Amino acid sequence: MFDVLKQDYLASRARGRATAGRMLCRAVSDAGFRAMCFYRLARWCRARGFRLAAVLAERLMHHLSHCWISSLAEIGPGFG
Numbered sequence: 001m002f003d004v005l006k007q008d009y010l011a012s013r014a015r016g017r018a019t020a021g022r023m024l025c026r027a028v029s030d031a032g033f034r035a036m037c038f039y040r041l042a043r044w045c046r047a048r049g050f051r052l053a054a055v056l057a058e059r060l061m062h063h064l065s066h067c068w069i070s071s072l073a074e075i076g077p078g079f080g
Contacts, residue, residue, distance in 0.1 A: 001044045007077040008036050035065035036079060042071035 006018040009026060012033055016022060027034045038061030046054040054071045062068050069075070 001040055004077040005037060005040055008033070008040070008079055011078040031065045031067075035061050035067050035069060036075075038065065039069045039071065039073075039075065046071045 002020075005023060009018045009023050012026070012030070023033075023037075027037050038057050042054040042057035042061070045051075045057060058068070058071055
């Protein structure tokens with residue numbers, strides 16, 4: 001999951017290396033990247049059978065990013 005988030009971070013025209021700290025700062029300041037992080041988390045949870053955690057991540061995405069991306073959607077890495 002972290003590798004895919006790195007590709008999303010780099011595709012979003014971010015400068016510098018994709019470190020955890022920089023990605024966290026980007027997620028706090030950019031609602032679109034924050035939504036993608038919640039989507040990746042929900043997708044990861046759903047793939048491992050944690051349906052309740054996936055639904056919770058989708059709800060957090062909706063309330064904190066003001067958008068809705070279903071964890072059933074298939075979005076490839078590097079989505080910018």
